[in-house]
Amino acid sequence: MQQLHATTICAVRRSADDVAIGGDGQVTMGETAIMKNGAVKVKKIFKGKVLTGFAGSVADAFSLTDKFEKKLEEHGGNLKRAAVDLAQLWRGDQGMRSLEALMIVVDRDQMLIISGNGEVIAPDQDFVAIGSGGNYAYSAANALFNHTDMNAEEIVRESLRIASSICVYTNDHITVEKL
Known part of the structure; x- marks a missing residue:
């Protein structure tokens, strides 16, 4: 059975008071079937202090988002410690190792990408994008x-709109969350 995949996420931080993350709404099965156009792949967690978005397998991403929020609670909201702890768990746990997703997590101070390879990446710039249309959204951002x-917010929306005009796995049904 083919997995359902969610695609493009973009996050931008202009300042501590101007942070946004957005995602398109397309969920694709395999390489050809669009299963949903209005999925929401970004959300506020940890009492509205952290934004997260995912690209990859939908079920895996929901599981990882829940686990990340628990790690945030364990570490008192410390984004980097929670991300490192999740990445270590993700990489080290036999059951989690097969999860296929990437996550962007961002608060007022930091922006990180978390992968199943155990990587926690803090980008050099205050913008990042992942997923099928990630390169297009990143270039636009x-x-x-x-x-x-x-x-x-304007950069996130326009970057995703541009990605949706190029990438067949990205649509223009855009959801944005802000801090």
Whole structure:
């Protein structure tokens, strides 16, 4: 049976008071079937202080988001410690090792990508994108972040809109969460 995959997520932090993450709404089965157009792949967690988004297998991503929120609670909201702990668990646990997803987590101070390989990556820039249309959204965010005065939400929305015009696995049903 083919897995359902969710695709493009983009996050931008202009300042501690201007942070946004967004995702498109498409869920694809395999390489050809669009199963859903209005999925929500981004959410606020940890009492609204952390934004998270996922790309990859939908069921796996929901499980990882729940586990990440528990790690945040264990570490008193310390984003990096929770991310490292989740990555270690993800990589070391036999059952979790097969989970297929990437996550972006962001708070007012940090932005991280968490992978199942045990990697926790803090990007050099205050923007990042993952998923099938991630390269397109990242390129758009790069240009908009560095050459406009657009706020974080505007950059996220426009970057995802641009990605949706190029990537067949990304649509223009965009959901954005802000801090």
